[in-house]
Amino acid sequence: METNNVKQTDKLTAKDFASAQDVRWCPGCGDYSILAQVQRTFPILDIPKENFVWVSGIGCSSRFPYYMDTYGFHSIHGRATAIATGVKIARPELSVWVATGDGDLMSIGGNHFIHTCRKNVDIKIIMFNNRIYGLTKGQYSPTSEQGKVTRSTPYGSVDYPFNPPSLALGSEASFVARSFDREPKHMQEIIRRAADHKGTAFVEIYQNCNIFNDGAFKDLTDKETKDDTVVVLEHDKPMVFGKNKDKGVKFDGFNPIVIDLSNGKYSMDDVTLHNEFDASPVRAFILTHMSAEGHLPTPIGIFRQVLKPTYDGGVAAQLEQITKKKGEGTLEKLLFSGNTWEVE
Amino acid sequence: MTKSNGEKELQSLKEVTVRFAGDSGDGMQLTGTQFSNTTAIVGNDMSTLPDYPAEIRAPAGTLYGVSGFQLHFSSTDVHTPGDNADVLVAMNPAALKINLPEAKKDAVIIVNQDSFDSKNLKMAGYLVNPLDDDTLAGYKVIQVPITSLTATALKDTGLSTKEITRSKNFFALGMMYWLFNRPLEPTLEWISTKFKGEDMLIDGNTKALKAGYYFGDQTELFSTRYSVEPAKLAKGIYRNISGNEATAIGLTAAAKLSKLPLFLGSYPITPASDILHYLSRYKNYGVKTFQAEDEISGIASAIGAAFSGSLAVTTTSGPGLALKTEAIGLAVMTELPLVIVNVQRGGPSTGLPTKTEQSDLLQAAYGRNGEAPVVVLAASTPIDCFDMAIEAARIALKFMTPVILLTDGYIANGSEPWKVPNPDDLEPIEVEFATDPAKSRPYSRDENLARPWIKPGTPGMEHRIGGLEKANITGNVNYEPENHHFMCNLRAEKVKNVQRVIPDLEVDGDDSGELLVLGWGGTYGAIVEAVIHCREQGYKVSHSHLKYIVPLPKNTGEVLSKFKHVLIPELNLGQLAHIIRKEYLREVITLSKMKGLPFKSGEIQTKILEVLGGGNGN
Numbered sequence: 001m002e003t004n005n006v007k008q009t010d011k012l013t014a015k016d017f018a019s020a021q022d023v024r025w026c027p028g029c030g031d032y033s034i035l036a037q038v039q040r041t042f043p044i045l046d047i048p049k050e051n052f053v054w055v056s057g058i059g060c061s062s063r064f065p066y067y068m069d070t071y072g073f074h075s076i077h078g079r080a081t082a083i084a085t086g087v088k089i090a091r092p093e094l095s096v097w098v099a100t101g102d103g104d105l106m107s108i109g110g111n112h113f114i115h116t117c118r119k120n121v122d123i124k125i126i127m128f129n130n131r132i133y134g135l136t137k138g139q140y141s142p143t144s145e146q147g148k149v150t151r152s153t154p155y156g157s158v159d160y161p162f163n164p165p166s167l168a169l170g171s172e173a174s175f176v177a178r179s180f181d182r183e184p185k186h187m188q189e190i191i192r193r194a195a196d197h198k199g200t201a202f203v204e205i206y207q208n209c210n211i212f213n214d215g216a217f218k219d220l221t222d223k224e225t226k227d228d229t230v231v232v233l234e235h236d237k238p239m240v241f242g243k244n245k246d247k248g249v250k251f252d253g254f255n256p257i258v259i260d261l262s263n264g265k266y267s268m269d270d271v272t273l274h275n276e277f278d279a280s281p282v283r284a285f286i287l288t289h290m291s292a293e294g295h296l297p298t299p300i301g302i303f304r305q306v307l308k309p310t311y312d313g314g315v316a317a318q319l320e321q322i323t324k325k326k327g328e329g330t331l332e333k334l335l336f337s338g339n340t341w342e343v344e
Numbered sequence: 345m346t347k348s349n350g351e352k353e354l355q356s357l358k359e360v361t362v363r364f365a366g367d368s369g370d371g372m373q374l375t376g377t378q379f380s381n382t383t384a385i386v387g388n389d390m391s392t393l394p395d396y397p398a399e400i401r402a403p404a405g406t407l408y409g410v411s412g413f414q415l416h417f418s419s420t421d422v423h424t425p426g427d428n429a430d431v432l433v434a435m436n437p438a439a440l441k442i443n444l445p446e447a448k449k450d451a452v453i454i455v456n457q458d459s460f461d462s463k464n465l466k467m468a469g470y471l472v473n474p475l476d477d478d479t480l481a482g483y484k485v486i487q488v489p490i491t492s493l494t495a496t497a498l499k500d501t502g503l504s505t506k507e508i509t510r511s512k513n514f515f516a517l518g519m520m521y522w523l524f525n526r527p528l529e530p531t532l533e534w535i536s537t538k539f540k541g542e543d544m545l546i547d548g549n550t551k552a553l554k555a556g557y558y559f560g561d562q563t564e565l566f567s568t569r570y571s572v573e574p575a576k577l578a579k580g581i582y583r584n585i586s587g588n589e590a591t592a593i594g595l596t597a598a599a600k601l602s603k604l605p606l607f608l609g610s611y612p613i614t615p616a617s618d619i620l621h622y623l624s625r626y627k628n629y630g631v632k633t634f635q636a637e638d639e640i641s642g643i644a645s646a647i648g649a650a651f652s653g654s655l656a657v658t659t660t661s662g663p664g665l666a667l668k669t670e671a672i673g674l675a676v677m678t679e680l681p682l683v684i685v686n687v688q689r690g691g692p693s694t695g696l697p698t699k700t701e702q703s704d705l706l707q708a709a710y711g712r713n714g715e716a717p718v719v720v721l722a723a724s725t726p727i728d729c730f731d732m733a734i735e736a737a738r739i740a741l742k743f744m745t746p747v748i749l750l751t752d753g754y755i756a757n758g759s760e761p762w763k764v765p766n767p768d769d770l771e772p773i774e775v776e777f778a779t780d781p782a783k784s785r786p787y788s789r790d791e792n793l794a795r796p797w798i799k800p801g802t803p804g805m806e807h808r809i810g811g812l813e814k815a816n817i818t819g820n821v822n823y824e825p826e827n828h829h830f831m832c833n834l835r836a837e838k839v840k841n842v843q844r845v846i847p848d849l850e851v852d853g854d855d856s857g858e859l860l861v862l863g864w865g866g867t868y869g870a871i872v873e874a875v876i877h878c879r880e881q882g883y884k885v886s887h888s889h890l891k892y893i894v895p896l897p898k899n900t901g902e903v904l905s906k907f908k909h910v911l912i913p914e915l916n917l918g919q920l921a922h923i924i925r926k927e928y929l930r931e932v933i934t935l936s937k938m939k940g941l942p943f944k945s946g947e948i949q950t951k952i953l954e955v956l957g958g959g960n961g962n
Contacts, residue, residue: 019808021820050803055648058811065808066821071800073651074810075644076674082641086648086656087800089634090607094652094800112644115637315632322627329629331600331767334593339530340583340764341385343574 012043019069030181030207031060034128035067037187042070045195047095054097055084057104060135060209061128064099078109081116084123088312095195096123102143103133106162110142117171117200119311124194124201127164132213150212164204165303166288169281174199175305176284181207182221186232186300193302199310220298229292233301238271241297248272249290249297251283256290258297276302352561353568354525359418360572361426362520365443366435366456368411369401371513376413377759378517382530384584384761387574388417391869393425393942394757398614398697405459405467410442419573423869423876425758427944431523433516435459435490437468444479452484454519456512458491486565490515490556497555501548511552518556525571528553578763585762587726587755588615591659591685592622594733596629599655601734602741602773606631607654609645611638611664614697615753616687619659639667643684647671650680651809653777653799655737659685662704663694665748669712672746676716676835678809679787679795681740681747684718685733688752688865690940699940700754702865703916708748709894709923715832717839719747720894724868726755727762732891738773739842744794750893752915754942755866781805786819793838795819840895849897853879853886856906859955862932864890864920867913867943874948883956893923901928909933909955913948 017039025031042052052070056062058077065072075083080098088096105113105127116123132150133139139152143164147156168176175197179187187205194201206217219225231241231249239249246262248271259266278284284304290296323329362379366372373394380392395412402409416426432447434440436459447453460475474480475487494512501508514531521528531553539545560566585593599606608631610620624633632654636642643658650656660668665686675682688704690696708720719739723732729751736749778784778796786807787795798805807819813831815822822828851860853875863871868889875887888903890896904910904924912921913935921934935951937943 021808048801048803050801050806053652053800056810065810070806072806072808072810073648073678074808074812075647076670076811079640079644079671082636082644083648083651085641086607086609086634086645086650087652088648089632089645090605090649090654090656091652091800111637112641115641315634319627319630319632323630326628329596329600329626331597331770334596334600334626334629335764335767336581336583338583338585339381339385340581341387342581343387343577343579343763 012049014039014043016049017042017069019067021066023067024063025060026211028210029060030130030209031064031128033181033184034126034187034205034207035064037184038068038126038191041188041191041195044192045095051093052095052097053084053087054099055080055087056099057109058135059101059104059133061099061101062104078104078107079112080104081109081123081125082112085116085119085121088121088123089315092122092312092316098123098125100125100127102127102129102131102141102164106142106164106167114167114171117168117173117202120172120174120199120308122199122310122312124203126191126203126205128207129164129204130207130209130213131161131216132209134209134212138212163288165202166285168202169285169288169304173202174308175201175302176288177202177302178204178206178300180217180221180300181205183300190302197305199308219292229297231290231297231299233274233276233287233299233303235276235302236273238268239274240268240271251286254282254286256286256296258295274301276305278304279306352566355568355570357570357572358420359416359422360431360524360570361414361416361429362431362433363412363414363429363443363446364433364516365410365412365439366513367402367404367439368397368399368409369404370411370435371510372411372413372435375513375517376415378531378534379520379526380415380759381534381584382521382526383415383417384582385530386526387577388419388572389422389575389577389761390415390417391422391425391760392758393754395941396698405436405438405464407438407442407468410439412439412443412446414446417572419575421575422760423873424942424945427946433520435512435516437464437470437474440474441468441470447483449482450484452486453480454486454488454516456490456516457487458489488519488559488565493555493559494552497551498548501551502544503548507545507548511548514549514552515556515559518553519560521553522557522560523566523569525569528557577761580763582761582763584759585726585730586618586757586759587723587729587751588618588687588757589622590726590729590762591723591733591749591751591756592619592626594730595623595655595657595683595737596626596631597730597770598734598737598773599630601770602655602737602775604653604655604775607646607649607656608633608659609636609642609649609656610634610659611636611642613639613661613664615689615756616659616661616664616685618756619685619687639664640671643668643671646682647675647678647680650675650682651678651800653797655683655741656681657683657685659687661687661689662691662707665704665707666711672718673712673714673716674811675746676712676718677811677814679744681744681797683733683736683740684746684748685736686748686750687756688750696940698753700752700866700942701915701938701940702750702752702867703919704750705864705893705916705919706922708750715836717836718894719743719745719839719842720750721747722750722865722891722893723755724865724889724891726758726760728868728891729755730762734770739845741773741775742794742845743792743838743842744797745839750865752866777802779805785817787814788817792841792844793834843895843898846892846897848899849888849890849903851886851888851903854884855886855903857884857886858907859884859909859911859952860886860888860904860907861911861913861948861952862888862890862904862920862924863913864893867915870943870945870948871913873945874952877945877949878952883953885952885956890920893920896927904928904930911935911951911955913937913943913951915942
């Protein structure tokens, strides 16, 4: 069986993961890119095709499973992580993925999300963040910026948005990353790294909704601006950015500051190295809060990943351990357990 | 039937109802459970009713903090925990006040004399000590200074005053063991297991139990002790079992019978949590339990497990069932096998969490958006929870459908002796996973209209399911008007097809006549006893009990048509009556009770006699 599977996966291509269903997202939607990068990445993961399961909730992003020729479950709003948790506990050998959006995961599914992270269930959560409700036609979402004018907030939204990676870190997620729909190579790399991670992997993908929130990430993805607005996090490498790699992020205590590497005052040695395996989540937490708002570049890449035992692994181990100790339960043992007495 | 036993009379009784009552911190549930287990082992038939408040440790001495435990045991068949107590043990004035109405007019009342001080009397609202005035006239009152006798017996154990005071329930239990001529050994064994490694507590509780026993023997307060001969139960191995434990064992047995792993997704809720507790111990039976973050995750995780090939279960009580509503609809649409156990409690909203009711029947039958038919079953006794849990799993797996199993707080917490079935007599549950793409499509149909079950991990069978409307056979998303109409009818027909595999409705008594009492669920025992008493008085009355409610057994209409009157007693405002009227366009007589307590057989008897023109039954 093992060798068969390996043989089979060797031959897989992106096309093998495309289902027969017509893709029905709006033309120009960022979701197309995410689908393409997943289909390009899956063949190289060395996982038998039949062992992939995609679970989604409700929203544009949650149509994703229909377009993947894997096992798929398009469920109900907000519950994808809970359903995926059940799949993974029941069948730890499966590779379980969640496709979700900022409304599905951060709003109605918020409770399931934080508890999935806390438990470190070995599932991969790909959150398409377009900062808007698309499928219900344009209401503000829990990641929309304050003051957002939408159909449900004609005078601007009053509430503060969630910072998804920061929420994930706060919920003890063991792998937290971000990528962009417009950065295919980077996204493929992050998806591959998420797949390799053993534990809850949370990947936020900034995704453009060209109908209801067009240009939300324009400054971060446009060729002309992105070098100066985005810093790519790489492990053990200095956090440099800028067209000429002439700017760096330096931690001044708990404050990240941008230093200029071109005027001779600072050198590359002054730029802080990114450590994605940092035992403490503090640095990663600070990184998630970097954005143009604070005159800082927006990071993409892996904020942090740590290895710790998974929930599903723990459940399976306990089952094995107790079975070894007590012996496999039989129907007879079950029925005649407890205090019994005989009537003659 | 009396004989001499030293200086005391030993009187033989056919049946006795005993009620233990005290503060919720007095250990009355434990005392009652111990007395029950010993009584079962002695060989009496028996039924119990734990009756406790929602507060874990309400302030001592208050009326709302009173916790009670009633059991009825007999040398013949027992069907209910007894209407009114022959013996009431009241550990304080509040317990006396609350429970006196539940005792027979000439009952033996044993009180803890020490607790009848001015503070406790005031808390219970007694202006005058009821032990001193005529409040208890007509009762056989026995005053025992339980607290101080326990303190004296345990003074050299090294236990703290608090620990000694907490042992007084064992003194009371020992006294009752003497009074009813029961052995101490089962409880002594329990004490040594429970407090293993805590020798002082073993010593203390053992001393308290024995002190109570010897006190009974030596005191002049008791002139008579009683014996209840073993019941003539069928030969076999027995164990005492509550409804929740029977449900847990039944679900695990179903997993064994179907050779599937069992998955439980659940969130703690009274009075269903014990099922989660029991199942979480069965790890060596391949049972995986997931204590979810909320009710919705409980069912959602179970749906995920069902999708991936487990026998999946979620357990809850009324408010939790309400939260699971949308997900049940998803299981209907995706046609996955799922068992949903609802241990009903008093509602609406938080309602009466620790009290029983049958008011979720319509929620179970209809409470979803869209046309979302599910199978609804109801267990009738603690033991029946075992059989119906297996039935629920069998139907869910055979028809690829969610099945709601209704039990209630009364049968869930109540216990009775169970003749353990021979494992070989339990019918295996056939399950086949589809593996051949040439033979099965995701939504192709068998003769019952069930779709195939296809596990992730099966090569070549990759497919997508979900909450959007599906096309038959292919299972692809389909919004076409004709298709939706077709699929809604198909799902309804599939559930209706369950009629093919369920037994016909049986009639106890004549199969035609003036009156049929039609019950469902936990009212079984009270109806049986009421019917027996009516027949003893010469009345003709028949009884049928529904365990399958959606769909109803196919002969139900025919059974009902043979009777002039149909009386439906239920712990709600007429929910089964609503279904029967709708299904068969016939009038029924309802008997409702919404007090958080099960029916007393006398209440049903009175109604039967009223219908039959036999007066008011007094």
